[in-house]
Amino acid sequence: MSTPYSKQLGLRPRLGPIAVVATVALLALPYVLSTYHLGLVVQMMIFALFAMSLDLLLGYAGMPSLGHAAYFGISAYTTGLLALRLSLNVWLALPAGLVLAGLTALLFGLLALRTRGSYFLMITLALSQVVWGIAFGWRSLTGGDDGLPDVPRPALGLHLPWSLADSTPFYYFTLVLVALALSLLVGIVASPFGYALRGIRESETRMIALGYNVWRYKLAAFVLAAVFAGLPGSLYAYYNRFVSPDYLHVARSAEVLLMVILGGAGTLIGPAVGAVLIVLLENVISAYTDRWLLLLGIIYVMVSLFAPSGLIGLLREFRPWRATP
Amino acid sequence: MMNFWLIQTLNGISFGMLLFLLAAGLSLIYGLMKVLNLTHGSFYLLGGYVGLAVLHLSGSFVLAALVGSFAIAAIGAIMERFFLRRLHLQELPQALLTFGFLFIFSDLATVIWGTNPQTIPKPTILAGALQLGGFFYPYYRLFIIVLGLIIAAVLWWLQDGTRLGAMMRASVDNEEVARALGINVSLLFTLVFGFGAFLAAFGGVMGGPIVGVYPGADFDVMLLGFVVVIIGGLGSLKGALIGGLAVGLLDNFGKVFFPELALFTIFAPMVVILALRPAGLFGRE
Numbered sequence: 001m002s003t004p005y006s007k008q009l010g011l012r013p014r015l016g017p018i019a020v021v022a023t024v025a026l027l028a029l030p031y032v033l034s035t036y037h038l039g040l041v042v043q044m045m046i047f048a049l050f051a052m053s054l055d056l057l058l059g060y061a062g063m064p065s066l067g068h069a070a071y072f073g074i075s076a077y078t079t080g081l082l083a084l085r086l087s088l089n090v091w092l093a094l095p096a097g098l099v100l101a102g103l104t105a106l107l108f109g110l111l112a113l114r115t116r117g118s119y120f121l122m123i124t125l126a127l128s129q130v131v132w133g134i135a136f137g138w139r140s141l142t143g144g145d146d147g148l149p150d151v152p153r154p155a156l157g158l159h160l161p162w163s164l165a166d167s168t169p170f171y172y173f174t175l176v177l178v179a180l181a182l183s184l185l186v187g188i189v190a191s192p193f194g195y196a197l198r199g200i201r202e203s204e205t206r207m208i209a210l211g212y213n214v215w216r217y218k219l220a221a222f223v224l225a226a227v228f229a230g231l232p233g234s235l236y237a238y239y240n241r242f243v244s245p246d247y248l249h250v251a252r253s254a255e256v257l258l259m260v261i262l263g264g265a266g267t268l269i270g271p272a273v274g275a276v277l278i279v280l281l282e283n284v285i286s287a288y289t290d291r292w293l294l295l296l297g298i299i300y301v302m303v304s305l306f307a308p309s310g311l312i313g314l315l316r317e318f319r320p321w322r323a324t325p
Numbered sequence: 326m327m328n329f330w331l332i333q334t335l336n337g338i339s340f341g342m343l344l345f346l347l348a349a350g351l352s353l354i355y356g357l358m359k360v361l362n363l364t365h366g367s368f369y370l371l372g373g374y375v376g377l378a379v380l381h382l383s384g385s386f387v388l389a390a391l392v393g394s395f396a397i398a399a400i401g402a403i404m405e406r407f408f409l410r411r412l413h414l415q416e417l418p419q420a421l422l423t424f425g426f427l428f429i430f431s432d433l434a435t436v437i438w439g440t441n442p443q444t445i446p447k448p449t450i451l452a453g454a455l456q457l458g459g460f461f462y463p464y465y466r467l468f469i470i471v472l473g474l475i476i477a478a479v480l481w482w483l484q485d486g487t488r489l490g491a492m493m494r495a496s497v498d499n500e501e502v503a504r505a506l507g508i509n510v511s512l513l514f515t516l517v518f519g520f521g522a523f524l525a526a527f528g529g530v531m532g533g534p535i536v537g538v539y540p541g542a543d544f545d546v547m548l549l550g551f552v553v554v555i556i557g558g559l560g561s562l563k564g565a566l567i568g569g570l571a572v573g574l575l576d577n578f579g580k581v582f583f584p585e586l587a588l589f590t591i592f593a594p595m596v597v598i599l600a601l602r603p604a605g606l607f608g609r610e
Contacts, residue, residue, distance in 0.1 A: 064417050111596065114603040118361040118416045119559070122551055123603075126595060129548050133588030140585075250544065254363075254424045261421060294432040300425025304418040305411060 026175055030168040038171050040283055042239055044276045045178045046232040051259040051271035052185055053228030058257070059266030060189060061221040062201030066121045066253050067128025068229055070108070071101040073248025074131060075230030076237035077142060080151040083238075089154050090164065090238075097237075098230040104131070105226030109219045128253055135245040147244030151237055164238065174235055181231055185268060188224065197221055201266075254300075262303050264312025273311060328460055333577055339466040339535070341573020342473025346528035347546060348553035348565035349480060350521030356497050356560030357517050359414060363423040364404070365525050366547030367430035372397045372526025373538035374438050377445050386448035394527040401522025405515050431543055440540050445533025465534055472531065476524075477566050484562060493517065497560070549576070552595050558608020567606065 030038055054068045075097030082093040108127045115123055135142045142148065153164040162169035188194050196217050199207045207214050237243045246252065255278065263274030281299075286292045307314055347369060354362050376393030380386060404426060412418045451465040484490040496503040496510050504510050529538070536542070553572045557564025572591055579590025598606065 058417075064420070066420065111599045111603075114599075118355065118359060118420075119603070121361055121416065121420055122555060122559075123599060126548070126551055126555055126592070129552075130589070130592040130596065133592055134586070137586050137588055250548070254421075257417075258421060261417070291432060291436075293428050294436075297425045297428030297430075297432065300421050300428065301408070304421035304425065305408065308412075308415065308418045 030171055035167045038167050039239070040279070042171055042174050043236075043283075044279045045174050046236050046239065047256070047259065047275040047279050048272035049178045049181055049235075050229055050232040050256050051263070051275040052182065052268050053225050053232070054256050054260050055265055055268055055271040056185060056188065056197075056228065057221055057225035058260055059264075059268075059271070060194060060201065061197040061218060063116075063218065063222065064121055064257070065112075065124040065225075066250070066257065067108075067124035067126075068225070068256055069248045069250070069252035070128035070131045071105055071226035071229040072233035072236070072252070072256075073135065073243075073245075074104050075101040075233035076243045076247050077135060077148070079234035080148045080237040080243040081141070083154065084148060084151050087152070087154075090156065094231075094234045097234040098227050101230030101233070102223050102227040105223045106219070109222035113215065113218050113222065125250060125253065128248060128250065132245055132248050132250075135248060142245075145245055147242055147246075148237075149242055151241045151243060153238050153241060170239065174239070177231060177235065181228060182268075185228060189268060193217070193220070198266075255296075258300055258303065261308065261310055262299075264310025267310075267312050270310050270312040331460070332462060333581055334574065335462060335466060335470070337574035337577035338570060339469040339473075339573070340577060341570035342469050343528050343532045343536070343569075344549055344553050344573050345473055345566050345569030346476065346524045346531070347550040348557065348569050349476075349562060350524040351550050351554050352557070352560055352562065352565045353517055354521040355554070357493060358409075358514055359416070360409060360419050360518075361416065361423070362518075362521065363420060363547060364426040364430065365521070365550055366543035366545070367427050367434075368397050368401060368522040368525035369529040369532070369546045370434060370538065370543040371400070371430055372529030373445065373533045373542070374434055374529075375526070376530035376533060377443060377538060378438075380445060386445075389445070390527060390530045393530045394523045397526030397529075398519040398523035402515050402519035404522075405518035409518070410511075410514070427543060427547070431540065434543075435540055438538075442537050442539035444537045445530065447534040469531060469535070477562070480562055549591070552591055555595055555605055556598050558602075558605025561605070561607040564605055564607035 029041060033041065050068075050072055054065065057063050057065055057068070077097075078100045079093045079097040082088040082096055083090075088096070108124070112120060112123045112127060136145055138144070153170065155163045156169075156173070162173075164170045164173055196207065196212055199210075199212070200214055200217055204214050207217075233247065236247070256275075259274035259278050260271040261274070262277065263272065264270030278299075282292060282296075285295055289295075303310075309316075347365065350368075351362060351365050354360055354365075372393045375396050376389040379392045380389040383389070408422055408426075409419065412422060447465045451463075451468050454461045454463045455467060482490075484493065492503070492508045493513060495506070495508060496513055500510055549572060553565060553568040555568075556571055557566070557568025571594070575591050575594060576587070579587045583590055602608075
């Protein structure tokens with residue numbers, strides 16, 4: 001690793017003006033785009049956050065989870081069920097989802113963190129299937145494979161005039177929450193805790209020798225990543241007004257892994273770009289052909305063979321005009 | 326009542342034998358190449374589809390099993406030689422690659438064979454049921470149990486009693502030394518991956534009359550295979566056999582007694598084993 005950490009952060013250098021332009025553009029979008037396209041942007045933001053949450057685990061702490069959709073789904077089901085059955089408002093139903101996702105991750109982390117590498121992949125996969133099994137099998141609670149239809153999008157409450165049922169308020173709601181989560185993630189990654197995670201990724205034994213309680217750091221990263229995966233899960237439940245076992249299927253766990261790798265793990269911005277690309281491709285391609293899965297499979301193969309360090313990695317390679325430090 | 330337990334136990338064991346075929350390949354591949362093969366369920370499904378097609382053309386179950394298994398073994402060998410090989414020991418790209426092939430094969434299978442669930446008809450010799458007093462049991466399931474035991478014995482002999490097995494064990498223990506000793510480890514990789522695909526596809530044809538061939542079987546079977554190797558331990562034949570039987574029985578009795586939480590009866594014991602022995606019952610850390 002010759003690149004300095006400030007570069008690896010990806011968000012540091014000269015992004016001020018770009019950030020201003022991006023903020024203005026994002027705020028103006030509802031006045032420019034149709035409802036359909038605005039929905040597409042909401043999906044992009046949701047999956048960008050989902051991918052960034054996995055990046056915290058994979059890119060920074062070096063733990064490759066193949067079951068990350070479990071926390072996305074748990075939060076979605078929790079929020080969906082609370083909104084549907086108990087008519088709880090967003091401010092209670094959404095945090096409840098995050099809490100349950102975090103608690104599940106605490107439990108699963110205790111089991112999964114005893115392994116590494118391929119075993120870790122396989123065990124996170126199997127544990128996520130436990131949750132899928134419950135969602136699929138426990139019909140009386142979750143509706144089984146019919147899912148939970150008609151999840152209501154309530155008013156924001158707190159004497160605010162907007163109802164989330166309309167697409168524009170929902171867009172801003174998502175934008176604010178995703179931006180908030182993103183700034184938290186950036187803060188975490190740039191904190192001493194974030195640097196300790198990078199240290200663990202590079203060499204656990206060295207971190208142990210330095211006196212770090214590596215296991216505790218890894219568990220904390222595992223739980224944090226799950227909580228950050230829960231938020232997009234709950235948002236997606238509101239967005240679709242529907243939750244189904246597909247939310248926590250292996251295919252979704254693999255897809256978010258693909259988004260992270262495609263963009264470039266360990267950069268936050270890379271996985272977000274990866275997510276935007278995959279959501280965009282899926283929507284564009286599906287309009288023309290039924291063979292999206294085939295194409296997605298080919299994307300997996302191409303990324304694994306030709307861009308294992310992602311688009312960010314490719315950019316770094318093909319940048320002859322800038323002197324490498 | 327006695328009959329109920331006996332029949333359900335035999336059902337569990339016969340399904341367990343199919344899972345053993347699957348897990349043995351997963352385990353061999355992981356043991357030698359450290360590859361977590363997410364395409365393994367596709368090999369099972371493709372084996373079933375090709376077997377069914379051959380059966381329709383030729384009417385011979387034996388030919389269906391042979392062609393199905395060898396065709397998929399060839400696909401596996403090609404996948405190893407031209408794709409997986411380039412990602413040696415890179416677990417994450419390997420996972421992406423094999424998952425990509427899972428999607429590719431799954432989609433191609435729906436293009437070629439459609440989305441309707443199908444069953445492979447049993448061979449006529451094995452169509453009936455064994456009758457002992459008031460006890461009936463289908464010959465075909467008994468056949469699967471016997472066949473599973475024979476394959477287990479052959480695999481043990483291959484591993485412990487042949488030169489090929491010795492070469493494999495040497496490569497598992499230390500790949501570089503094995504290469505230095507003149508063992509063609511590259512060829513061994515292709516052979517073992519192809520052989521793993523062969524076993525999975527064979528399981529697909531054999532399971533066709535019981536489990537059926539349907540879109541999504543690749544995912545279902547892959548996940549059960551993983552549970553088996555998590556319980557038994559990756560890289561261990563004994564683990565694959567015992568894990569396979571355990572999961573087969575748990576799955577069967579789970580479906581009988583707790584239909585709503587059927588999957589849970591498999592996963593709960595898996596979680597317990599993970600907590601007690603992270604590398605599985607017979608796995609090496």
